[in-house]
Amino acid sequence: MEVLDTLMINNIISNGLKHSITYADYRNLVSQLVEENSTTGNQKTEDLANYTILNDRRMKRWDKTVKVSEDIKTKIENFNRKVTWLVITESWCGDAAHIMPVINKVAELNENIDFKVVLRDENDELMNQFLTNGGKSIPKLIMIDDITNQVIDTFGPRPTVATNMVNSYKAEHGMLTPEFKEDLQRWYNKDKGQSTIEDLVNLLS
Numbered sequence: 001m002e003v004l005d006t007l008m009i010n011n012i013i014s015n016g017l018k019h020s021i022t023y024a025d026y027r028n029l030v031s032q033l034v035e036e037n038s039t040t041g042n043q044k045t046e047d048l049a050n051y052t053i054l055n056d057r058r059m060k061r062w063d064k065t066v067k068v069s070e071d072i073k074t075k076i077e078n079f080n081r082k083v084t085w086l087v088i089t090e091s092w093c094g095d096a097a098h099i100m101p102v103i104n105k106v107a108e109l110n111e112n113i114d115f116k117v118v119l120r121d122e123n124d125e126l127m128n129q130f131l132t133n134g135g136k137s138i139p140k141l142i143m144i145d146d147i148t149n150q151v152i153d154t155f156g157p158r159p160t161v162a163t164n165m166v167n168s169y170k171a172e173h174g175m176l177t178p179e180f181k182e183d184l185q186r187w188y189n190k191d192k193g194q195s196t197i198e199d200l201v202n203l204l205s
Contacts, residue, residue, distance in 0.1 A: 009129055010149050013142065016086060016126040020116035023104045027063070030056050030091045040091040042121040048092040055097035062101035066193045068109065072201055076109045079204040082146040084114045087156075088127055089139040094185065095158050096139040102193035103141065106200045114146070132157055143203055153203050159195035162187065 021029070033039055034056045039048040068076070085107060089096040100117075107115035120127050120138050130140050137157035145152055158166065162184065169180050 006150075009151070012125050012129055013086065013144060013149070013151070016088075016118050016123050017084065017116060019123060020086060020118045023100070023107075023115050023117060026089075026100070026117040027059065030059065033091055040119050040121070051092040051094065055091060055094065058097040059101050062098065062193065063104070066102050066105045068105060068197060072197060073109055075201050076106055076204065079110050079112060082112050082114075083152065084116055084144045084146055086116050086118065086142045086144060087139050088118055088120050088123065088130065088142070090120050093138050094181070095162075095188075098185075098188040098193070099139050099156070099159070099196050102196040103139075103200065105193070106197060130154060141203075155199055155203055159191075159199050161191070161195045 029040070030052060033049075034053050037049050037053075038044060039052040041048065085103060087100065087103060089100060104115055107113040118126065120136060127136050127138075127140070130142060131137075132140070139156045141155040143152045143154065144150070157163075165184065165187065166176065169176060173180075
C-alpha cells in the first residue's frame with residue numbers, strides 16, 4: 001500500500017513539475033496581472049487584485065534588498081545534492097510576497113537547487129498532498145531529490161518564528177485579527193528574510 005502511495009505522490013509531483021514555471025516567469029506573471037488589475041487563483045475579486053498589487057511591490061523590494069551573510073552563503077554553496085524546490089503559491093498571498101524572493105535568493109547561490117513555482121488553485125491534487133493542519137496554506141515548498149524523485153522535506157507556509165507567533169495568537173484569541181496580521185507584516189519587514197533563510201539552510205543540512 002505504501003509503495004502505491006509513494007508512486008501516486010510521485011506522479012502528482014511529476015505532474016506539478018510539468019506545469020511549473022521559473023521564479024523569473026512568476027515575477028513577470030505577477031507584474032502582468034498588476035497591469036490588468038487581476039490576480040492568480042480561482043477567485044478574481046477586487047480585494048485579491050489589490051493584494052497582488054501590494055505583493056508585487058513587496059517582492060520588488062525584497063528582490064533588491066534581501067541579504068545573505070557570508071557564513072550562511074558558504075553553507076548554502078557547500079550543499080552538493082541535486083534538488084528541486086517546488087513552491088506552491090498565489091499572487092495574492094501576503095506571506096508568499098515576503099518569502100518567495102528569499103527562496104529565490106538562496107536558490108541562486110547554488111546551482112544544485114532548481115527553484116520552480118506552481119499556482120495552488122491550478123494544482124489542487126498537489127496542494128492536497130501537502131496541507132498544513134488540514135488547510136491549503138501557502139507558500140509551501142516541497143524539496144525533491146532529483147535522482148530518486150523522493151520528497152526530502154517541506155517548508156512553509158511561514159518561517160518557524162512566524163509560525164510560533166501565529167499559533168500562540170490563535171491559541172489565545174481563537175483567530176487572527178486584522179491587527180495581528182499588520183503586526184505580522186511589520187515582523188516580516190523587521191526580520192528582512194533572515195528567519196526564512198535560517199529555515200532554508202536547515203532544509204539543506
